[in-house]
Amino acid sequence: MRKPKVVVLGAGYGGLMTVTRLQKAVGVSEAEITLVNKNDYHYETTWLHEASAGTLHHDRCRYDIKSVINASRVNFVQDTVVSINKDEQKIVLENGELDYDYLVISLGSHPETFGIKGLKEFAFSISNINSSRQLREHIEYQFATYNTEKPRRDERLTIVVGGAGFTGIEFLGELANRVPELCREYDIDAKKVRIVCVEAAPTALPGFDPELVDYAVNHLQRKGVEFKIGTAIKEATETGIVVAKDEQVEEISAETVVWAAGVRGNSIVEEAGFENMRGRVKVNADLRVPGFENVFIIGDCSLIINEEINRPYPPTAQIAMQQGETAAKNLSALIRGGELTEFKPDIKGTVASLGEDDAVGVAFGKKMVGSKASFMKKMIDNRSLFMVGGPGLVLKKGKFKFF
Amino acid sequence: MRKPKVVVLGAGYGGLMTVTRLQKAVGVSEAEITLVNKNDYHYETTWLHEASAGTLHHDRCRYDIKSVINASRVNFVQDTVVSINKDEQKIVLENGELDYDYLVISLGSHPETFGIKGLKEFAFSISNINSSRQLREHIEYQFATYNTEKPRRDERLTIVVGGAGFTGIEFLGELANRVPELCREYDIDAKKVRIVCVEAAPTALPGFDPELVDYAVNHLQRKGVEFKIGTAIKEATETGIVVAKDEQVEEISAETVVWAAGVRGNSIVEEAGFENMRGRVKVNADLRVPGFENVFIIGDCSLIINEEINRPYPPTAQIAMQQGETAAKNLSALIRGGELTEFKPDIKGTVASLGEDDAVGVAFGKKMVGSKASFMKKMIDNRSLFMVGGPGLVLKKGKFKFF
Numbered sequence: 001m002r003k004p005k006v007v008v009l010g011a012g013y014g015g016l017m018t019v020t021r022l023q024k025a026v027g028v029s030e031a032e033i034t035l036v037n038k039n040d041y042h043y044e045t046t047w048l049h050e051a052s053a054g055t056l057h058h059d060r061c062r063y064d065i066k067s068v069i070n071a072s073r074v075n076f077v078q079d080t081v082v083s084i085n086k087d088e089q090k091i092v093l094e095n096g097e098l099d100y101d102y103l104v105i106s107l108g109s110h111p112e113t114f115g116i117k118g119l120k121e122f123a124f125s126i127s128n129i130n131s132s133r134q135l136r137e138h139i140e141y142q143f144a145t146y147n148t149e150k151p152r153r154d155e156r157l158t159i160v161v162g163g164a165g166f167t168g169i170e171f172l173g174e175l176a177n178r179v180p181e182l183c184r185e186y187d188i189d190a191k192k193v194r195i196v197c198v199e200a201a202p203t204a205l206p207g208f209d210p211e212l213v214d215y216a217v218n219h220l221q222r223k224g225v226e227f228k229i230g231t232a233i234k235e236a237t238e239t240g241i242v243v244a245k246d247e248q249v250e251e252i253s254a255e256t257v258v259w260a261a262g263v264r265g266n267s268i269v270e271e272a273g274f275e276n277m278r279g280r281v282k283v284n285a286d287l288r289v290p291g292f293e294n295v296f297i298i299g300d301c302s303l304i305i306n307e308e309i310n311r312p313y314p315p316t317a318q319i320a321m322q323q324g325e326t327a328a329k330n331l332s333a334l335i336r337g338g339e340l341t342e343f344k345p346d347i348k349g350t351v352a353s354l355g356e357d358d359a360v361g362v363a364f365g366k367k368m369v370g371s372k373a374s375f376m377k378k379m380i381d382n383r384s385l386f387m388v389g390g391p392g393l394v395l396k397k398g399k400f401k402f403f
Numbered sequence: 404m405r406k407p408k409v410v411v412l413g414a415g416y417g418g419l420m421t422v423t424r425l426q427k428a429v430g431v432s433e434a435e436i437t438l439v440n441k442n443d444y445h446y447e448t449t450w451l452h453e454a455s456a457g458t459l460h461h462d463r464c465r466y467d468i469k470s471v472i473n474a475s476r477v478n479f480v481q482d483t484v485v486s487i488n489k490d491e492q493k494i495v496l497e498n499g500e501l502d503y504d505y506l507v508i509s510l511g512s513h514p515e516t517f518g519i520k521g522l523k524e525f526a527f528s529i530s531n532i533n534s535s536r537q538l539r540e541h542i543e544y545q546f547a548t549y550n551t552e553k554p555r556r557d558e559r560l561t562i563v564v565g566g567a568g569f570t571g572i573e574f575l576g577e578l579a580n581r582v583p584e585l586c587r588e589y590d591i592d593a594k595k596v597r598i599v600c601v602e603a604a605p606t607a608l609p610g611f612d613p614e615l616v617d618y619a620v621n622h623l624q625r626k627g628v629e630f631k632i633g634t635a636i637k638e639a640t641e642t643g644i645v646v647a648k649d650e651q652v653e654e655i656s657a658e659t660v661v662w663a664a665g666v667r668g669n670s671i672v673e674e675a676g677f678e679n680m681r682g683r684v685k686v687n688a689d690l691r692v693p694g695f696e697n698v699f700i701i702g703d704c705s706l707i708i709n710e711e712i713n714r715p716y717p718p719t720a721q722i723a724m725q726q727g728e729t730a731a732k733n734l735s736a737l738i739r740g741g742e743l744t745e746f747k748p749d750i751k752g753t754v755a756s757l758g759e760d761d762a763v764g765v766a767f768g769k770k771m772v773g774s775k776a777s778f779m780k781k782m783i784d785n786r787s788l789f790m791v792g793g794p795g796l797v798l799k800k801g802k803f804k805f806f
Contacts, residue, residue: 129590130550130551131551133547133588133589134544134547134548134551136547137540137543137544137547137548138544138547140540140543140544141537141540141541141543141544143540144536144537144539144540144541145537145540147533148533148534148537185536186536187442187532
C-alpha cells in the first residue's frame with residue numbers, strides 16, 4: 001500500500017506546529033510528510049516590530065527550520081509556492097511540482113491596503129524578515145543623511161505609522177525607545193523628530209479594554225508620539241501622506257511611512273479557487289475546507305467565527321499554533337482512521353508590548369500593565385518557541401531580559 | 404596693553420595641534436586664544452574610511468574638542484566660518500563675528516571633482532563624520548533592500564570607488580572585509596556583490612613603490628575587488644557611472660559610487676582673496692601668507708613645495724600636525740618677540756591600510772607589508788592621538804587590536 005503524501009505549505013506558526021506535532025504522531029511508515037517554505041528559516045512574525053525598529057536583531061527573530069524538524073520523518077523543500085491545483089491535487093512551485101493526498105495550507109497573510117492609493121509603492125510594511133530589516137535600515141539612513149544636507153530636511157525625521165492596532169502600537173513602542181539612540185548616533189536634536197500615528201477607527205487598539213488603551217496611548221504620547229485618531233489615510237505619495245478627518249484634509253511630509261493597519265489572506269488561496277473573503281477561507285470545525293475532505297487551511301488564511309460576538313477571530317499566532325495542533329491530530333486520524341476533533345480556540349490572553357519594559361494586556365482573565373504585563377509578554381513569546389522547539393529553542397532564542 | 408587676539412579656524416589636525424601647543428607655550432596674560440570649529444568634536448580624517456565602510460564606529464573616530472583644550476586658556480566657539488575679511492581682520496561666522504590680531508587658517512579640504520559631471524550630485528565622499536556615516540548607511544540600505552524586491556536588482560550590490568589613491572585603497576580594504584558581514588546579515592550570495600575601483604592614473608597608489616602597489620592590488624583582488632586602471636570616470640548618473648579607457652566607453656550600473664580621488668583647499672580661502680591654487684595657498688617658509696605678516700595657513704589649505712622633486716607635498720595629517728607645531732612656535736615668537744622658525748616636514752613614513760590586519764608602506768625608510776605594516780599603521784594612528792591629547796586620549800580612542 002502506498003504511503004499517503006502529506007504536504008504542508010508554509011513554515012509559519014501554523015505550518016511549523018502542524019509538522020512538529022505530526023512528525024511525532026505518525027510513524028515513518030505511515031505517511032510521507034513534506035514541508036514547503038520559501039526560506040530555510042521560520043521567523044517570529046509577532047517579534048518583527050522589534051526588528052523593524054532596530055531594537056532586536058532580526059537573527060534573534062528567526063531560526064533554521066531544520067533545527068526543529070526531524071529530517072528522517074519530514075522532507076523539507078525550500079521553494080516558493082506558485083499555485084495550488086486542487087482538482088489535480090498538485091502544488092506548482094517555482095522549481096518543481098508536488099502532489100499530495102493531504103494538504104495543509106498555512107501560507108500566512110499579506111498586508112491589506114484597502115485600495116488606498118500609493119501605499120503599495122511608498123509605504124513600508126512589517127511583514128517578514130526582509131521587509132523589517134529594510135525598514136530598520138531605511139529609518140537609520142534618514143537619520144544618517146539628515147546632517148549631510150543643507151538646508152536640513154526635517155521630513156527625514158518624520159515617521160508616520162498607519163494603524164494604531166496591535167502591530168502599529170507595538171512598533172511605536174519600540175520606535176519611541178529607538179529614536180533617542182538614533183539621535184545620539186547621528187548628533188540629532190530629538191525635538192526635530194516627529195512620530196505620527198494615524199488611525200481611522202475611533203480608538204487606538206480596537207478591541208482592548210479602554211483603560212488599557214488609555215495607558216498605552218499616554219505612555220506613547222509621553223515618549224513623543226502624536227496620535228491622529230479617527231483620521232483616515234487618503235493617499236501615500238513620494239513625499240508623505242494625505243490624511244482626512246471630518247472632511248479636513250492635511251498633508252504630512254514624511255520620508256518614512258509604515259503601513260501597519262491590516263492583513264489579508266494569501267493571494268494563492270484566492271487564485272486556487274476556494275470560496276474566500278480577502279484570501280481567507282471559512283473552514284469547517286475540523287479545519288478542513290468545505291467540499292475538500294483532504295485540504296486543511298490554518299492560520300491567517302483561515303476564518304473562524306467567534307460565536308459569542310458573531311465576528312471572526314483576529315488572525316493571531318496563538319490561534320495559528322492551536323490550529324496546527326488540531327490539524328496534526330486530524331491528519332493523523334485521517335491517516336490511521338479515527339474521529340476528527342473540532343477546533344476550539346483557547347484564548348489565553350493578549351498582551352501588546354510598549355517597548356522593552358512596558359506593555360498592556362489581558363492574561364488569564366486579568367488586566368495588567370507595566371513591568372508585569374511586559375514580563376507576561378516575554379513569557380508568551382518564549383512559549384511559542386517552546387511549543388515548536390522545546391526548551392532548547394527557548395534557551396537559544398528566548399527573551400530573558402525581564403526587568 | 405591690550406592682549407593680542409589669536410584666532411584659529413578649524414579643529415582638524417593642524418588647528419588642534421596649534422591650539423594645544425599654544426595653550427602651553429603662552430600664558431593667559433599674554434594672548435587671548437579663540438578656536439572656531441563647526442562641530443564640538445575633532446575627527447580623525449585618516450580613519451574615516453573605516454567609519455564609511457562600517458568597520459569602525461564613527462564615535463571611535465572623534466573626540467570632544469573640550470577634552471583636549473584648556474578652557475581657562477582657550478575660548479572655544481562652535482560656529483561655521485562664512486568668510487574671512489583679511490583687510491579688516493575680521494572673521495564672519497554664521498552666528499557672529501570675530502576680529503583677530505593673528506589668524507591661523509586650518510580649514511581643511513573639500514573633495515575635488517575636477518568638473519566631472521554628476522559627481523557632486525550622485526557620488527558619496529569620505530570627507531567627514533556626516534558623510535561617512537551616511538555612506539555606511541547607504542551601503543547597508545542597499546543590502547537590506549536587495550531581497551525585498553522582485554526581480555532583484557544586482558546593481559544594489561555594486562559599489563564603485565573612484566580613485567585608487569590612498570583613501571580609495573584604504574576604503575577598499577575595509578569594504579572587502581565588510582561585504583562578507585553584510586552578506587551574512589542580509590542573506591545575500593557574496594558572488595552577487597561587485598566592487599569596482601576606477602583609477603585614471605596608470606597605477607594604483609601613485610607615488611608608492613611598485614612592489615607595494617602590487618601587494619596591495621593583489622590583496623584586494625583576492626578579496627574580490629575589480630580594478631580598472633588607466634580608466635577615467637566620464638560621468639556619474641543616477642544609475643551608475645560612465646567610464647572610458649582608450650576611447651572605449653563603458654557604463655557600470657551601481658547604486659553606490661564613492662568619489663575618493665582627490666581633495667582641494669577650502670573655498671573660504673579662495674573667496675578671501677589670497678593668491679591660491681584650487682584653494683591652497685603657497686605659504687612662506689614660516690607658514691605665513693606672503694604679504695600678510697599675521698596670517699598663517701596650515702594643513703590642506705597650504706601648499707609646500709618638496710624641493711627634492713619640485714612638487715608639492717601631498718596634504719596629509721602628518722604634515723598638518725607638524726605645521727601646527729611650527730605655527731604655535733611662530734605665534735609665540737610673534738607675541739613675545741623672537742625669531743620665527745622655518746617649517747621643515749619630517750616624513751616619518753606612509754602606510755596604507757588594507758583592512759584590519761594588513762597594510763603596505765614605508766616607515767623609517769623601510770618597506771613593509773602584512774601584519775608588520777598593519778601594526779605600524781596603528782602606531783601611527785595612535786601617535787596622532789598622543790600628540791594632541793597625550794596618553795589619556797590614546798587609551799580612550801586608540802587602536803589596540805594589533806594581531
